[in-house]
Amino acid sequence: VPDRGRADCDAVVVGAGFAGLYMLYRLRQLGLTARGFEAGSGVGGTWYWNRYPGARCDVESLQYSYSFSDELQQDWEWTERYPAQAEILRYIEHAAERFDLKRDIRFETRVTAATFDEAAKLWHVETDKGDRVSARFCIMATGALSAAKRPEMPGLEEFGGRWYHTGSWPHEPVDFTGQRVAVIGTGSSGIQTIPVVAKQAAHLTVFQRTPNFSIPAWNEPLAPEKQAAWKANYAEHRARARDTRSGILYEYSQRGTFDVEEPERQAEYERRWGRGGANYTHAFNDIFVRPEANEAAADYVRTRIRAIVRNPEVAEALVPKDHPIGTKRICVDTDYYDSFNRDNVSLVDVRRTPIERVTREGLRTTERDYPFDSIIFATGYDAVTGALDRIAIRGRGGEALRDKWRDGPKTYLGIMIAGFPNFFIITGPGSPSVLTNVVVAIEQHVGFVADCLAHLQSHGIATIEAEPEAEENWVAHVNEVADRTLFPVANSWYMGANVPGKPRVFLPYVGGFGNYTRICEEVVRDNYRGFRVG
Numbered sequence: 193v194p195d196r197g198r199a200d201c202d203a204v205v206v207g208a209g210f211a212g213l214y215m216l217y218r219l220r221q222l223g224l225t226a227r228g229f230e231a232g233s234g235v236g237g238t239w240y241w242n243r244y245p246g247a248r249c250d251v252e253s254l255q256y257s258y259s260f261s262d263e264l265q266q267d268w269e270w271t272e273r274y275p276a277q278a279e280i281l282r283y284i285e286h287a288a289e290r291f292d293l294k295r296d297i298r299f300e301t302r303v304t305a306a307t308f309d310e311a312a313k314l315w316h317v318e319t320d321k322g323d324r325v326s327a328r329f330c331i332m333a334t335g336a337l338s339a340a341k342r343p344e345m346p347g348l349e350e351f352g353g354r355w356y357h358t359g360s361w362p363h364e365p366v367d368f369t370g371q372r373v374a375v376i377g378t379g380s381s382g383i384q385t386i387p388v389v390a391k392q393a394a395h396l397t398v399f400q401r402t403p404n405f406s407i408p409a410w411n412e413p414l415a416p417e418k419q420a421a422w423k424a425n426y427a428e429h430r431a432r433a434r435d436t437r438s439g440i441l442y443e444y445s446q447r448g449t450f451d452v453e454e455p456e457r458q459a460e461y462e463r464r465w466g467r468g469g470a471n472y473t474h475a476f477n478d479i480f481v482r483p484e485a486n487e488a489a490a491d492y493v494r495t496r497i498r499a500i501v502r503n504p505e506v507a508e509a510l511v512p513k514d515h516p517i518g519t520k521r522i523c524v525d526t527d528y529y530d531s532f533n534r535d536n537v538s539l540v541d542v543r544r545t546p547i548e549r550v551t552r553e554g555l556r557t558t559e560r561d562y563p564f565d566s567i568i569f570a571t572g573y574d575a576v577t578g579a580l581d582r583i584a585i586r587g588r589g590g591e592a593l594r595d596k597w598r599d600g601p602k603t604y605l606g607i608m609i610a611g612f613p614n615f616f617i618i619t620g621p622g623s624p625s626v627l628t629n630v631v632v633a634i635e636q637h638v639g640f641v642a643d644c645l646a647h648l649q650s651h652g653i654a655t656i657e658a659e660p661e662a663e664e665n666w667v668a669h670v671n672e673v674a675d676r677t678l679f680p681v682a683n684s685w686y687m688g689a690n691v692p693g694k695p696r697v698f699l700p701y702v703g704g705f706g707n708y709t710r711i712c713e714e715v716v717r718d719n720y721r722g723f724r725v726g
């Protein structure tokens with residue numbers, strides 16, 4: 193890379209979760225200087241903030257981890273099939289210590305603005321602590337599910353009890369023993385926290401807007417022999433995972449739903465249910481593309497819900513009917529549906545009786561007042577674009593990213609944006625990351641960026657940016673592959689549909705992680721096709 197000139201460092205990295213930490217590691221390997229900024233007081237990103245009771249990853253431990261260091265993957269011992277939040281956080285802290293990454297990071301500091309200076313070819317980055325740092329490269333490792341969505345309901349400031357959002361949970365453990373508690377939202381976070389809070393609370397009221405599909409995790413301690421066997425072939429497992437649609441070693445069926453007779457089909461759903469997790473939606477290869485195939489897979493889950501929940505009225509309210517299975521992120525739970533068999537748990541359907549407001553004592557629906565000591569908002573995120581939207585980002589000609597993305601985000605490969613030179617996004621819109629094992633996607637994206645910087649360095653190139661035409665083509669391709677699936681049917685956060693006023697576009701790339709990686713590799717081989725250097 194040419195002389196750093198007036199820059200304070202080569203690169204600013206925003207965020208110190210899985211993505212930011214690995215980016216810092218790669219930058220150091222390239223001999224580049226970096227400054228990291230992180231809003232939290234420690235590393236971990238999503239896993240730093242999501243400390244709610246029951247928080248757990250829905251990808252298995254042995255897969256949801258870094259692969260870049262064989263020593264790390266061999267040394268680290270996971271204790272459960274699916275890792276709980278505290279264990280993942282310990283793991284990320286371990287990685288940060290092991291590779292001595294914290295010395296590059298300024299904690300408790302939120303980046304507020306990033307402006308491209310065309311004359312100097314530098315990014316000027318500002319923080320809420322008054323830092324002003326200039327760097328040649330600005331890398332956003334800000335996360336796809338990090339901008340918690342404030343519930344759109346009036347009166348919160350009047351509430352006399354305590355309230356929480358699952359995505360910004362306090363550090364000190366919260367004990368709901370003896371309390372009247374509300375949980376609003378039944379996505380992955382709500383579905384994980386409800387069974388745990390139910391065991392503590394005097395009474396738990398669940399406010400549900402859309403019932404979701406959930407598959408049991410069947411979480412269990414990870415047997416040492418199983419872990420050792422997996423580690424003996426770690427590199428091979430990782431390579432196979434990277435070649436799949438989602439970066440996860442599920443059992444991807446090669447059969448269509450109606451290629452097999454009804455009894456065999458049911459047996460396959462049952463077997464998948466018994467194995468647990470999101471593997472279920474890969475029972476047949478047409479579940480995400482063929483409505484009748486999806487309906488058959490959904491129906492099996494509906495039957496299970498009706499069998500678990502004893503009160504038929506409650507069961508019916510919990511049965512998802514308005515979106516194809518998997519088109520809202522499928523949930524993976526421990527005792528979720530069974531929680532509604534407890535005497536101290538009740539369900540309120542807010543489609544029937546919407547929440548009007550928060551009151552001093554609790555919540556008011558169109559039907560009645562509910563008193564609560566605590567309210568838990570499990571209401572999700574301004575996903576994929578939210579964290580970027582909250583920073584004032586300006587590219588060439590002072591163009592604001594918020595303006596450029598007013599009608600929906602546009603990127604090339606989910607990584608770069610036309611008019612924003614030397615500005616990289618990890619897990620951005622147009623990347624497959626939120627449909628994958630995000631750690632696998634992060635390693636690929638960070639690797640792409642690091643290789644790109646090495647390329648600039650070795651060729652003495654000052655700037656790189658996406659060609660507008662390549663960006664248009666990528667956006668068109670992202671939409672085209674989404675339209676071949678059932679995903680756009682659902683009012684999901686993948687579609688931006690959970691945030692009032694957000695443009696309705698399919699945010700991630702659904703063409704498959706393996707295919708995406710191959711496209712990126714071709715682009716590089718083709719001398720960074722679709723990128724302009726200066």
Ligand code: NA7
Nearest residue numbers: 344377378379380381382401402521570571572573685690
């Ligand atoms: P999600 O999946 O976006 O779920 C949020 C839930 O909150 C969902 O059930 C929403 O209903 C509900 N919600 C949101 N706003 C409201 C209001 N105003 N009133 C009532 N209910 C509301 O977020 P999670 O945190 O659970 O999971 C996010 C991702 O993290 C997850 O997909 C995994 O990838 C990990 P809706 O469905 O919009 O009707």
